[in-house]
Amino acid sequence: MNSKSNPKSLPDESQIRALAGHRFPGGTYTIAHWENFLLTQCTGSEPLPGDLAHPVALFHVPILGANTSIAEMFALGQAETDFAVGIESYDWQIFKPLREDVRYRVEGTITEADRRQTKGRTFDRIQFKFDLHEPEDALAATTIITWHYRRTST
Amino acid sequence: MASVSAARMRTMAAILRDPNPVHWDRRAVAELGLGDRTINQGPLGLSYMINMLHAWSGPASVRRVFMQFPKVVLDGDRVTARGRVTALREANGERLADCDIWLHRGEDDVPLRGTATVALPS
Numbered sequence: 722m723n724s725k726s727n728p729k730s731l732p733d734e735s736q737i738r739a740l741a742g743h744r745f746p747g748g749t750y751t752i753a754h755w756e757n758f759l760l761t762q763c764t765g766s767e768p769l770p771g772d773l774a775h776p777v778a779l780f781h782v783p784i785l786g787a788n789t790s791i792a793e794m795f796a797l798g799q800a801e802t803d804f805a806v807g808i809e810s811y812d813w814q815i816f817k818p819l820r821e822d823v824r825y826r827v828e829g830t831i832t833e834a835d836r837r838q839t840k841g842r843t844f845d846r847i848q849f850k851f852d853l854h855e856p857e858d859a860l861a862a863t864t865i866i867t868w869h870y871r872r873t874s875t
Numbered sequence: 876m877a878s879v880s881a882a883r884m885r886t887m888a889a890i891l892r893d894p895n896p897v898h899w900d901r902r903a904v905a906e907l908g909l910g911d912r913t914i915n916q917g918p919l920g921l922s923y924m925i926n927m928l929h930a931w932s933g934p935a936s937v938r939r940v941f942m943q944f945p946k947v948v949l950d951g952d953r954v955t956a957r958g959r960v961t962a963l964r965e966a967n968g969e970r971l972a973d974c975d976i977w978l979h980r981g982e983d984d985v986p987l988r989g990t991a992t993v994a995l996p997s
Contacts, residue, residue, distance in 0.1 A: 760890055763883040764922035765876055769934045776925050776937055780918035781891040791893050803895045804907055808917045808944040810989075818935040 731872050732799040734836045737845045740797060745829035750786030752778055754821050774819035780811070782819070783851030783864050786827030797831070798847045798870040809846065809867040817861040819853075825861060826854040832865075845870040876923055881913050881950035891916065915948040920987045924976045927956035932993045938971065942989035948978070955979045958991070970995040 752774045761768050761775040769775060784791060800806050819825075833848040849866040885899045896903035897914040905911045921942045928937050948954060958976040965971065971992055978987040 756890060759886055763887045763890075763919060764926055765883075766922075766926045766929070769929075773934055775922065776940075777918050777922040780916075785892065791891065791895070804897060810941060810943045811917065811921060812939075812941045814939045815937055 787829030946986035
């Protein structure tokens, strides 16, 4: 998506609602040591002990592991521009601490998608849910991303 | 965090494969009329609170975080992660603390707020 692209027209509400139930292809993701090191440094923390991965990985690991991307998630919701997507909330449940070099299996779906209006402004609210499983299939984490796709077009 | 770092945002954007220039291009932010400082990624702001929880209860203690983002955090901001225990309980053989958590900026500005559950050391 190009930040300078012209805003798109308002998508039909039925197109947005139809996103609920969409399943991403799914796949696997392994957090490499270098990746965890840099990610942890970005948070301002020293590296965690042993092979523990910083929980901040629970943003990008589910997305990339499910074989999607931030760009595709913007495109699915027909974001008008890069700047038209805001965060409602992130909800991360951790059942097993994340670790480096573990091959997590990831499933992702769109659980909710609808159009809302508040204070005269229109936005589409889209909720994504991802499950991370350890190789033995135990559920390691569940993450829920809820974004608002702000609409300025009519 | 004494000063939210634009360089760290750029590294984070690369790791996340995040194409949104508001996190790495000050000119793109300026073109939006939002000033000339890049906007911190939501997960990075959330991570400051995870680090606070780790410092309190250990590096593998976080069981759940729920975070809302009413305002953006910008490069150069000085922010402080804070929290308050709201309940203690036991579940699945663990002693858990439920907490309100938030990111504080300046006198009384709260750009991020949410809740967390952490396992307490046994």
